[in-house]
Amino acid sequence: MFGAFWRDERSRDRCFNRMKNRVRADHRIYGVQILDKSKSLHFADAHAHSNPVNGxxxxxxxxxxxxxGGWFVALVGLSPWHYSIDEKNYNGYIKAIQLHIKECRAVAAEGLQVACFAGFHPADVDKLISAGKPPEEVLRLGLQVIEYVGKLCRDGVIDGIGEVGRQHYRTSPDRFAIAMSIMMRALELARDNDCLVHLHLENAGTVTVLTIDEIVKRVGLNRSKVFLHHVKPRIGLEAIKRGYQVTIPGHKETLRYAFGIKELAENMLIESDYIDDPRRPCVSSCPWDIVDRELELMVEGIVDENTLYKVNVDNIVKAYGVEHRI
Ligand SMILES: [Zn+2]
Ligand SMILES: [Zn+2]
Structure with missing residues (x-):
């Protein structure tokens, strides 16, 4: 039965193996060429954290x-206890924010462009109430903290408020209401002080975008100043259609899916959401890992160089108002 093409089974297998090796070699050469070109590509991390005390x-x-090849990082502050600041009050938050501002300056000192954010994370509401703080005190504290951040923004010390938003897990209605109130005030402060805002949301589907849009419309804040961070690609697309900024987590399969949606790929940003916690290294990604994943997807032909340039440079310049310098 092998007579038509091969003398026998062995010569057929030899032929198949030669073909397989050639395909592999082609892929390797093609990959190396792409990676050579990639040396001229620059990469951005649109949402990451740093911890100078424990990370x-x-x-x-x-x-x-x-x-x-990194050129830009949007650096978002962590809550006081991450930096081993034990005071769970206004003073503790001020210390944490001041520490974070130094971290932003440290990024700039390394020659990278940086956008600096500080806020009151929705999970802080749960953390503080669970630690025994009365809910009304947590609300007051959150509002005071973002008021302070709004001032820093107005003075040009930082670029935006974040993270603020809604819990992405089940919590009690009063805790959710507190997080919502702080987020709404943050959006007003952003409107009045020309700040950007990084929102941490529940990623529940289209309704996440629709309910945010209801609030942002009423506040009268320009949608392009509002970033929906760590969003799933489908939700990201809904947000982009309405004029919001979105940062997509740099996980390989998420990116593969996101690059497949043209309108999303052309307008999105990519984040590591690195938390710089040595006990949980590279959760959710390390900034340098997202570069590798983007390059791997380019080698696989999932995304081209132009789109990577757009995502990592053009979209960053537009969203954060920074100059592309390296
Ligand atoms: Zn978040
Ligand atoms: Zn984050």
């Missing part, structure tokens, strides 16, 4: 990211 800290993160 690598911003200088080291910036150095590692820069070695991979």
């Amino acid at each position: 690598l800290g911003a200088s080291e993160i910036a150095k590692r990211f820069k070695r991979k």
